[in-house]
Amino acid sequence: MKDLAYARVDSVEEALAAIREHPDAWFVAGGATAVDLLRECVAGPDLVIDISGLPLREIRVGRDVTSVGALVPNWDLAWHPAVQAMFPVVSQAILARASVRARIMASVGGNLLQKTDLAVALLAVDARVVLVGLSGEREIPIEGFYPAPGAAPNRETALRNDELILGLKLPHGRSARTSRYVKARNGPSDEGASASVAIAAELQEGVFREARLVLGGIVAVPKRAHRAEEVLDGREPHEKLFAEAADAAVEVACSLRRDAGFRPQLVRRAVIAALEGLTRAS
Numbered sequence: 001m002k003d004l005a006y007a008r009v010d011s012v013e014e015a016l017a018a019i020r021e022h023p024d025a026w027f028v029a030g031g032a033t034a035v036d037l038l039r040e041c042v043a044g045p046d047l048v049i050d051i052s053g054l055p056l057r058e059i060r061v062g063r064d065v066t067s068v069g070a071l072v073p074n075w076d077l078a079w080h081p082a083v084q085a086m087f088p089v090v091s092q093a094i095l096a097r098a099s100v101r102a103r104i105m106a107s108v109g110g111n112l113l114q115k116t117d118l119a120v121a122l123l124a125v126d127a128r129v130v131l132v133g134l135s136g137e138r139e140i141p142i143e144g145f146y147p148a149p150g151a152a153p154n155r156e157t158a159l160r161n162d163e164l165i166l167g168l169k170l171p172h173g174r175s176a177r178t179s180r181y182v183k184a185r186n187g188p189s190d191e192g193a194s195a196s197v198a199i200a201a202e203l204q205e206g207v208f209r210e211a212r213l214v215l216g217g218i219v220a221v222p223k224r225a226h227r228a229e230e231v232l233d234g235r236e237p238h239e240k241l242f243a244e245a246a247d248a249a250v251e252v253a254c255s256l257r258r259d260a261g262f263r264p265q266l267v268r269r270a271v272i273a274a275l276e277g278l279t280r281a282s
Helices: 012-021 032-039 074-079 081-086 088-095 100-105 108-114 117-124 226-232 239-256 263-281
Strands: 005-008 026-028 047-050 059-061 065-069 128-133 136-141 164-171 180-185 194-204 207-216
Touching: 012 047, 012 128, 012 164, 059 081, 065 081, 074 081, 074 088, 074 108, 081 088, 088 117, 088 180, 088 194, 108 117, 108 164, 117 180, 117 194, 117 207, 180 263, 194 263, 207 226, 207 239, 226 239, 239 263
Parallel strands: 005 047, 026 047
Antiparallel strands: 059 065, 065 164, 128 136, 128 164, 180 194, 194 207
16 A cells, blocks of 8 residues: 555545545545555555534434435444334344444445445435535436446446545435345355345325336346336235236346346346235335
């Protein structure tokens, strides 16, 4: 690892002032990803700016939106009563991680950068990412935060070099209240290959409405299975429908990754389990 300078900031204004003066610096909070990159000599700044002291650890429940600070620990988000009630898929995605350390220590912002289970759930509830940089503050849909595979080879997210993540905005909606997350593994831990499914859908007059079904673990970024959503829309829940939606999701998975191996079977199992759980909860 190369020698580098360190600066700690206690406000967003200080953070932006530091990155203006040192445009090649890195923002770090937990720093796990940055440390890995430095170890492997993939990249390295001359200065790291520690933002772990920024006031970004609140969960605020508004009238139409719940705001989540980037430094909120996973554990706090997963067990927050409002999140469990209004966004169960988010809580379930965090708790699906086999690593207890990851559940407790990691932050929301770190999860976004590492594209963990949480990112899959956030796409299902149509979350927005709030960023701030030298050009000001902006919001982008979670789907736009992750470039499509191959679209931007040198960038894993839409985060600019001078930006940091302020947090998330989760829009309130009836479909999010009946959301579900299921992770199917080919092994006992996070080390084994897996596939995951997040679904948010409303049962209105006995039929599915506004379904959002998201696949994780197939390619580097979470992807919506639009064909499976179309299969569900306007139809009553029953076993044959679940199997049909699962088949549609498998087709999407195979189209995204030709060498998917046994992941399609995991996707099928996860879709059916998620739809069964969502129907019971409704």
